[in-house]
Amino acid sequence: MSTLAASHQADDTSVAALDAALRNATPPEVIEAALQVIGRDRLAVVSSFGSESAALLKVTADVDPAIPVVFLDTGHMFAETLGYRDQLIDILGLRDVRSIEPDAAALAREDADNDLWFSDPDTCCRIRKVEPLARALAPFTGWINGRKRFQGGLRAAIAVVEQDGARMKFNPFANVSREVIAEIYRSANLPQHPLVASGFRSIGCMPCTSRSDAGEDERAGRWRGRGKTECGIHTIATPAV
Known part of the structure; x- marks a missing residue:
């Protein structure tokens, strides 16, 4: 796989060609290819430190624990998520985790009462997630995330490599199964997010996350009852700011 990725770096960095080359690659192979095509200094992993995040972070750490x-x-994060973040940093030896916060002026201007999540969740997501991510990704030309097709909804047909504005976006877990993720947890003895045992199958911000039943869609507990399934960071191209 490394030879294949290197050939794309030298001769053909088109997203479609790289996606075709990596369509059946394993998660470590996709991350290794991303490193070769983009380079560590221009590549970032974006993680929610949520219910399945440890699998992506484990694979990333095995490839190169210094990837940002x-x-x-x-x-609005659960206290359990913040604690889990710190736990995984220690367990996996991640060397460059950057916790990004919303712009204070934007919060004061648009969410002074701290209840925008209820009245206008799309705007809340924009100022608390989409805009901070755009700033955080400004130094990078490629990024990695943990979306899977089995999560359903808009994720059911994601590619392994796609164009995201001016950046390449890598989805190394796009075509893996729940069983593969479970095996990563089992073989590495990874801890589960503390809220998983309480019925939280997809974990985001506290006000907009609820428990979901086993028979429901993977992300049914996110923005329940609002007809909203994504915060915007995967549906709005991140600008080159």
């Missing part, structure tokens, strides 16, 4: 990891601390 971006975590969006929205100000």
Whole structure:
């Protein structure tokens, strides 16, 4: 895989060609290819430190624990998520985790009462996630995330490599199964997010996350009852700011 990725770096960095080359690659192979095509200084992992995040972070650490990891601390995170972040940093030896917060002036201007999540969740996500991520990714030309097709909704047909504005976006877990992720946890003895045992299958901000039943869609507990399934960081291209 490394030879294949190197050939794309030298001769053909088109997203479609790279996606085709990596379509059946394993998660470590995709991350290794991303490193070769983009380079460590221009590549970041974006992680929510949520219910399945440890699998991506474990694979990343095995490939190169110095790859920068971006975590969006929205100000509405569960305390359990913040503790889990710190636990995984220690367990996996991640060397460059950057916790990014929303712009204080934007919060004062648009969410002074701290209840925008209820009245206008799309705007809340924009100022607490989309805009901070755009700033955080400014130094990078490629980024890695943990979306999977089995999560359903808009994620059901994601590519392994896609164009995201001016950047390449790598989805190394796009075509893996729940069983593969479970095996990563089992073989590495990774801890689960503390809220998983309480029925939280997809974990984001506290006000907009609820428990979900086993028969529901993977992300049914996110923005329940609002017809919203994504915060915007995967549906709005991140600008080159």
